[in-house]
Amino acid sequence: MRMNTAGTGADGSDPDRLMGAEQISAWLRAGRLAARYPEVPGLLADLDATALARAGRLLARLDPDEVARHHPGIPSVTVAITGHGTLAPLVPALTAELARHGLLLRPFSGDFDGYVFDLSDPGSALYAVDPDIALCVLDPAVVFDEVAVPWRPEDVERVLAGKLRLIEWLAERFAAVARGTLVLNTLPLPSLLTSQLTDHRSRARLGAAWREAGAALLRLSAAQESLVTLDLDALVAEGVPATDSRMDLYARMHLSAGLLGRYAREIGHLARDLTGRTKKCLVVDLDGTLWGGVLGDDGREGIEVGESHRGEAFRAFQRTVKQIGSQGVLLAAVSKNDPEPVREVLREHPGMVLREDDFVRVVANWRPKHDNLAELADDLNIGVDSLVFADDSAFERGLVRRELPGVAVVALDGEPALHAERLLADGWFDSRDLTADDRARAARYREELARRDFLDTFDSLEGYLAELDVRVRLEPVTEAQVPRVSQLTLRTNQFNLTTRRLQPADVRALAADPDASVLAIHSADRFGDNGLVGAVFLRRDGAVLHIDNFLLSCRVFSRGIEQACLTAVLRHGAATGAKAVLAPYRPTARNGKVRDFYPRHGFSRVGGGSGDAEETGGTEAAEFRHDLRSIAAPPAHLRLIDGLGGETQ
Amino acid sequence: MTTIDDFITLVRDELGLEVTPADADRSLDEVAGWDSVHLLALAGALERATGRGLVLPDLLEARSLAGIYQVAVAT
Numbered sequence: 001m002r003m004n005t006a007g008t009g010a011d012g013s014d015p016d017r018l019m020g021a022e023q024i025s026a027w028l029r030a031g032r033l034a035a036r037y038p039e040v041p042g043l044l045a046d047l048d049a050t051a052l053a054r055a056g057r058l059l060a061r062l063d064p065d066e067v068a069r070h071h072p073g074i075p076s077v078t079v080a081i082t083g084h085g086t087l088a089p090l091v092p093a094l095t096a097e098l099a100r101h102g103l104l105l106r107p108f109s110g111d112f113d114g115y116v117f118d119l120s121d122p123g124s125a126l127y128a129v130d131p132d133i134a135l136c137v138l139d140p141a142v143v144f145d146e147v148a149v150p151w152r153p154e155d156v157e158r159v160l161a162g163k164l165r166l167i168e169w170l171a172e173r174f175a176a177v178a179r180g181t182l183v184l185n186t187l188p189l190p191s192l193l194t195s196q197l198t199d200h201r202s203r204a205r206l207g208a209a210w211r212e213a214g215a216a217l218l219r220l221s222a223a224q225e226s227l228v229t230l231d232l233d234a235l236v237a238e239g240v241p242a243t244d245s246r247m248d249l250y251a252r253m254h255l256s257a258g259l260l261g262r263y264a265r266e267i268g269h270l271a272r273d274l275t276g277r278t279k280k281c282l283v284v285d286l287d288g289t290l291w292g293g294v295l296g297d298d299g300r301e302g303i304e305v306g307e308s309h310r311g312e313a314f315r316a317f318q319r320t321v322k323q324i325g326s327q328g329v330l331l332a333a334v335s336k337n338d339p340e341p342v343r344e345v346l347r348e349h350p351g352m353v354l355r356e357d358d359f360v361r362v363v364a365n366w367r368p369k370h371d372n373l374a375e376l377a378d379d380l381n382i383g384v385d386s387l388v389f390a391d392d393s394a395f396e397r398g399l400v401r402r403e404l405p406g407v408a409v410v411a412l413d414g415e416p417a418l419h420a421e422r423l424l425a426d427g428w429f430d431s432r433d434l435t436a437d438d439r440a441r442a443a444r445y446r447e448e449l450a451r452r453d454f455l456d457t458f459d460s461l462e463g464y465l466a467e468l469d470v471r472v473r474l475e476p477v478t479e480a481q482v483p484r485v486s487q488l489t490l491r492t493n494q495f496n497l498t499t500r501r502l503q504p505a506d507v508r509a510l511a512a513d514p515d516a517s518v519l520a521i522h523s524a525d526r527f528g529d530n531g532l533v534g535a536v537f538l539r540r541d542g543a544v545l546h547i548d549n550f551l552l553s554c555r556v557f558s559r560g561i562e563q564a565c566l567t568a569v570l571r572h573g574a575a576t577g578a579k580a581v582l583a584p585y586r587p588t589a590r591n592g593k594v595r596d597f598y599p600r601h602g603f604s605r606v607g608g609g610s611g612d613a614e615e616t617g618g619t620e621a622a623e624f625r626h627d628l629r630s631i632a633a634p635p636a637h638l639r640l641i642d643g644l645g646g647e648t649q
Numbered sequence: 650m651t652t653i654d655d656f657i658t659l660v661r662d663e664l665g666l667e668v669t670p671a672d673a674d675r676s677l678d679e680v681a682g683w684d685s686v687h688l689l690a691l692a693g694a695l696e697r698a699t700g701r702g703l704v705l706p707d708l709l710e711a712r713s714l715a716g717i718y719q720v721a722v723a724t
Contacts, residue, residue: 025661025662025665028665029661029667050697053690053693054662054663054694057663057664057665057687057690058664058665060665061664061665061666061682086689088685088686088689088690089686089689089690091686092690246705247689247705250705250706250709251689251705251709253689257689257693
């Protein structure tokens, strides 16, 4: 992927040197776009709204099946679109936004103004496609199409109340019928409508009723966990026109193409979260990013942070970074500097908002940043594709992009006042829900680094583990733990035997199923409580116990926790009269390290695919069987609290 | 955009449709890959390319690519 060449023509004569939409156009014409799909995210990364819309129209020409044939590993997301007005720009916009995140859109568009039918009839075509995400796009005309002229605020209030009841009912229907996530939105209120009331008192009443309806829509998502309500007011406040009068009247497109494009970007973030691609760590540069100037040249007193116009802008950015870090996002700094002056600034500079303790790691050295980033990801036991890297240097960004294409790169420049909006523009860390575990995450990673230092004082891993005092508790999931277990299925990529993503409602359904059980793994050690770190999904089918999935947070690999839990499951199977335990492994690009998990623990291979994602490029599962004749003891260095209900031998 | 050939190029670039000048007078229903939603996307692209507003109702009533071109270049 070559992105940094400027001034090339659009004639397709040298297609390897084109940028953005031009390159996509060239590949489309040459019939190579499906084959080159994995390179598309890099081409789309920096496009503005107009160029992205165009790229989306070109990408929408592709048949998703053809892309999937070329690249079976690319996750596809089925998005159903329904609503009141014309939503034509949404399919191309969503195509581009999902492609930016390495996802493949499988769109379904309902009939014009078909949302009531689409969502109320369980036999509708919308439900038939089994959407991962269903968009019910609401616009001001939902209300005003039913307000007769002349009107007063009370007429609008009446229609709003009726629509709210209808939408609430539709959302309940959706939750009852579908497994996916339903997205609603608040309705923008253009001045074109308020200004038709000539007195301020009436305008205020209309505005209040309108916002109360918006608030009610937003509150619906508190009551229904499979529902997300997007606040379009926040998007419109960025300066995106809410409506386009000509399109509104002539094409019945009641939201502007710009707003639909911006809306699609939010859906891209949601799709990223639902497919387990939420970023986990924000890595910031220091000079020019967290403070102005160059520490090595200007010295501690010379850098700009606090107490000047630019210094205040850097402080504001630091506050934003700290806020992000308070919600489960790991913060790290990677800077070309000597370590000692950096440490002094982080400890002592009066203008700093961020301090050493806010970071899980501060890397100050002169090595290439991509090497530091790769090592950081390795130390934190996360993939480089879980990193977001923000830097004001185009050189550093370009190098990281080229060497580590999986890293999301945020382009900052010499204007610190714009740093925060650039960081936030792509919702890299957006998730549907935040759990208590998220808020404690940074502290847990810091404990983990302390563990590593502790490990360095031992000659052998056994000695270390014996001193680590690991305690593991395995027990059926409780209602309060359902969101965290769902989140683990969404976020865990490495130790995830089948990578089956589950929404909270799916977890709840399994927990309630008499033939299934969902077990939560908790662990703790001398450095602290690790929290809920894993889950095992069991299903009983006569004399066979199935392990439908087994997953463990990457924070706690390789301490015997997985062996202990597997032993507990096998013992539970034997104690309850099972004759065998069957367990699949479904390969993905990320879970190769657990390919041998079952065979290493007494299971033998009974069939299925090769279990090798790289060989086949496919996702065919391998199946393993344990006959329960000889069950290995749990590792001696840990204490297992087996909560499988007194059935353990 | 000054000629119908420029316009055809714009349609190809913006929409990814493999159209040629030979498609200009065909009914839009007969243009391979044509979809009514393309008209809305073209409206924006044409306004950017010509730097002036189009008469949207005329555009929406156009029945061929040549008809769209005529609306775009009409003053």
